[in-house]
Every structure is written in structure tokens, then in C-alpha cells.
Amino acid sequence: MAYYYTEPSxxxxxxxxxxxLTSKDCNPGNVSLKTPIVKFKKGEKPEVxxxxxxxxxxxxxxxxxxxxxxxxxxxxxxxxxGSQPVEEQADMVRKVKGHKAGFVVSRSNLTPQxxxxxxxxxxxxxxxxxxxxxxxxxxxxxxxxxxxxxDYRISRDPQDKLVGQFMTPxxxxxxxxxxxxxxxxxxxxxxxxxxxxPIVGAEQNLEYLVFRKDYDAHKENPYELxxxxxxxxxxxxxxxxxYAERVxxxxxxxxxxxxxxxxxxxxxxxxxxxxYVKTNFPKAKIGAGNVVDREGFLYLVESGADFIKVGIGxxxxxxxxxxxGIGRGQASAVMEVAAxxxxxxxxxxxxxxxxxxxxxxxxxHITLALAMGADFVMMGRYFARFxxxxxxxxxxxxxxxxxxxxxxxxxxxxxxxxxxGGKQSLVFEEGVDSYVSYAGxxxxxxxxxxHKIKSTMCNCGSLSIEELQQKARITLVSATSIxxxxxxxxxxxxxxxxxx
Ligand code: IMP
Numbered sequence: 001m002a003y004y005y006t007e008p009s010x011x012x013x014x015x016x017x018x019x020x021l022t023s024k025d026c027n028p029g030n031v032s033l034k035t036p037i038v039k040f041k042k043g044e045k046p047e048v049x050x051x052x053x054x055x056x057x058x059x060x061x062x063x064x065x066x067x068x069x070x071x072x073x074x075x076x077x078x079x080x081x082g083s084q085p086v087e088e089q090a091d092m093v094r095k096v097k098g099h100k101a102g103f104v105v106s107r108s109n110l111t112p113q114x115x116x117x118x119x120x121x122x123x124x125x126x127x128x129x130x131x132x133x134x135x136x137x138x139x140x141x142x143x144x145x146x147x148x149x150x151d152y153r154i155s156r157d158p159q160d161k162l163v164g165q166f167m168t169p170x171x172x173x174x175x176x177x178x179x180x181x182x183x184x185x186x187x188x189x190x191x192x193x194x195x196x197x198p199i200v201g202a203e204q205n206l207e208y209l210v211f212r213k214d215y216d217a218h219k220e221n222p223y224e225l226x227x228x229x230x231x232x233x234x235x236x237x238x239x240x241x242x243y244a245e246r247v248x249x250x251x252x253x254x255x256x257x258x259x260x261x262x263x264x265x266x267x268x269x270x271x272x273x274x275x276y277v278k279t280n281f282p283k284a285k286i287g288a289g290n291v292v293d294r295e296g297f298l299y300l301v302e303s304g305a306d307f308i309k310v311g312i313g314x315x316x317x318x319x320x321x322x323x324x325g326i327g328r329g330q331a332s333a334v335m336e337v338a339a340x341x342x343x344x345x346x347x348x349x350x351x352x353x354x355x356x357x358x359x360x361x362x363x364x365h366i367t368l369a370l371a372m373g374a375d376f377v378m379m380g381r382y383f384a385r386f387x388x389x390x391x392x393x394x395x396x397x398x399x400x401x402x403x404x405x406x407x408x409x410x411x412x413x414x415x416x417x418x419x420x421g422g423k424q425s426l427v428f429e430e431g432v433d434s435y436v437s438y439a440g441x442x443x444x445x446x447x448x449x450x451h452k453i454k455s456t457m458c459n460c461g462s463l464s465i466e467e468l469q470q471k472a473r474i475t476l477v478s479a480t481s482i483x484x485x486x487x488x489x490x491x492x493x494x495x496x497x498x499x500x
Pocket of ligand 1: 057059112213263313314315316318319357358359360378379380381382390405406407408409430431432
């Protein structure tokens, strides 16, 4: 006979935290968000830990090398999407590992044959006010000039004026030589009062741009997630089909943490994949999932996984529950798996971190996930909204949006993610193609989110995630108390009629 769960499965929005006593030393400046990402023995330290409990989703619309650099700079980790050819994914990993903090590959490029109109359109689309002019319009072409807003006057210059006529030509540019250090580049920026310094190779090819603001940001970032060689830490998604080809390439590229990306991880294919990785690359770290209960957790842990990802059907672009009728409310899934993780730790002395993946809508959901036992969260929609995500920024009406599509949508066609065996195609979709509201830069948004988490932790009398997990008091909320929790029984000024 089928087994019935008598309790409904619950989502984060059905819970709130209760405050504990806040001592005077408990202020956001004293809170640490450091958290393990791979398993470790009692009394030992994990080999890889995050400085903030955030990871970006294994998705085409979220995690490329640019996102990975931006997130590692703030203390979290990206898992570069696996639904691309092996070499292209390995190349992205190499770019992150080879990235020199403060040196960016130019993302806005044109040729001298483009026009002022092209410059203005590019600026509108990307928000970048510095455009590199190269012979072929690529970020590594021969550098012929730079255009900034100081080079043209929108009111006077005709829109069809050629870039070659108004750019600051290479002969007038101050540039740094290939191999310059950040502090050498910074000296030139200060000496010549520049906002941006191009770094140029032997053939006059553009290598990087160094921005004054990035240098400042770099200096100001205490959370950077670096390995022993001072390279950013980066993850990558793999699947249970082509791992024998993909894993060696990713390991050779220097990946720090692998994760098997799948909507349902409680499968023999995942066990085989973990066994392959552990046998052939004993030092490699690999997470597995997704699971939503104790059985799934134990199966993957006993298969050798270094961390476990939790969640089925809660993702913002996910229609798995509608299409297949499987899944579980994210809060219930996290609570059950966290309890299994704690039991396993008591019995074996091995702590296996868990990641709550999908369904984070409000910042406080992150704090709740941590309080319920997650060691870190994975988010897609949250990161897709930022400048650093790899998708197009578009204007819809008066608002800017960014594109965001599921890995199980026809757009991504990531059939390897679905462990159904046999058929090498997506027979039906488990995700949608959508827009999210554009929100600006990752760093600015994350600073706010992190501050909210830290101040809530202080309300709960906790200076670390571990302490929050032990002390948190969590209550279910009724539908009517959710209404009470928002602004109510007032006329909001922004919605009221003007002039009457
Ligand atoms: P979000 O943070 O709510 O946007 O959820 C992101 C998560 O949704 C990812 O980390 C995946 O676990 C999951 N996901 C990504 N693409 C799909 C899809 O097409 N169908 C179902 N789930 C997906």
C-alpha cells in the first residue's frame, strides 16, 4: 500500500522566526556567515568553505565565468552551467581560475566603422559607459581606440557619425603592458587621472580593462573566496551521462567543486557518477542531488557525495510539480534532510553540508533556510536579475528586465539533467522561458541581503550560522497572520490618486 504523509509539505512563506535575547555584542558587524560546503570529520575543518552561504544555480541564464568572478569576489560560489560543450565549460572554469582580480575582459566592444547610434544603443543595453574599439569588435582584437561619454555630444553630433571619427585613438591612450600587476595599473590610473586603463599585449591586442572603481571595490572586499594560489574558487555542474569526458576536462581546468545537476538525484546513475569521480579523482569534491527526504540524503551520502542539494519543484521557473506531480514544499524538504544530516553526524562523526536549492523569493527565506538547517542556499532567479548574469537586458514599457529560462525548458534543452535513462532528448518541458525584473549590480544587492540576514540573526541572538541552527525558534503562520505581516489598513502613498 502507498505510504501517506499526513502533514502537508510546507514552503518558507509559511514560517517566521521568533526573536531570542539579543546581547549587546550581538550586532551585524560581529556576525560570521562562514559555512562549510564539503563534508568534514568532527573536530576538523572542511577543505572548502564559503564566506557567505550563497551559490548561484547551475543554469545557462545564471552562472557563467563573469557571474562566478563577481560572486566569488563577494564570498560565494557559482556552479558554471553544464548544458554546453565540455570544452566551452572548461574554458569558463579556466577564465575564472586565471582571472586577475581587478582586471576585466571588456564586455562592450565596437569597431571604428560603427556609428554614434551603435554606441548609444550599446550603452543603453549594457549600462557600460566605456566602449573598447577593436579592429574586429571582439574583446581581444587589436585595440584602435576607446569611446567614453567625453568623446561625443549627443545634442550636436549626428547619430550616423562614425566611431573612428570621434574615438580617442590608440596613439593618445595611456595603457598598461601585458603582465602588469594591479598596483602598477593603479599607479598609472592615479598618475594620469584615468577612470579606465586598457592592458595591451605585444600585438596591440586588448587583454583587459582596469577600472578605478573596481580597484577600490577589490580593496574593499574582505570576503573574497580565494584558493591557496589567490585564484577565485569556482564550481561546475556535471551530469550522469557524459561525466567520463566532462569531469577530466573540468579537473584539468582547475575546478574546485563539482555538482551533479539533476531534478531528481535519488538514482543509481548518481551513485555511478560519484563512484567514477571518487575512483579516478580522489581529491575532487562532488555534491549530488536533488533530494527531498532522509532516504535520498542517505543514499547519496553513502555513495560518497561531499554535499547534498535539496529541493524538487520549488524553482521559480520550474513546472516539474505541474508536469509530473512530484516534489515537496521546500521548507519541509530542508527540515527533514537537515534532521537526517544531524543524525548522520551523531552516528558517524561526519558532517555533510546541505544546500537548499530553489524557491527563495524574499531575502528572509534565506535566513529561514539556514535556521532550518541548510548550510548554504542555491539561487537562480535572485542572481539572474543582476548585471553580471549572462543574459540580455531588455526594456519592457518603462522597466528593464533580464531574460531567465529553466534548464528543463525547450530553450535550454538540457536533457542530460533528467535521469530518465534511454531517450536523448527532452520529451516534455519541466521549465519555462521568462523575464525577471532587472535589479542592478550583484555587489550592491548582495550587501543589502547580507545585512538583512545578519541583523535577523542578531534578533535571534546568533553570531554564526551554526548558532542560528541550534537556537532558532520557528513558528508556522496562519493565512490571516500573513496579511497582518504586510502593510495593511492604510492607503499607500505610491498607489493613491494624486491631486484629489
Ligand atoms: P530559483 O532560485 O527559485 O530560481 O530556482 C533555481 C533552481 O531551479 C535551480 O538551482 C534548479 O535546481 C531548478 N531549476 C533550474 N531549471 C529548472 C527547470 O527548467 N525546471 C525545474 N527546475 C529547474
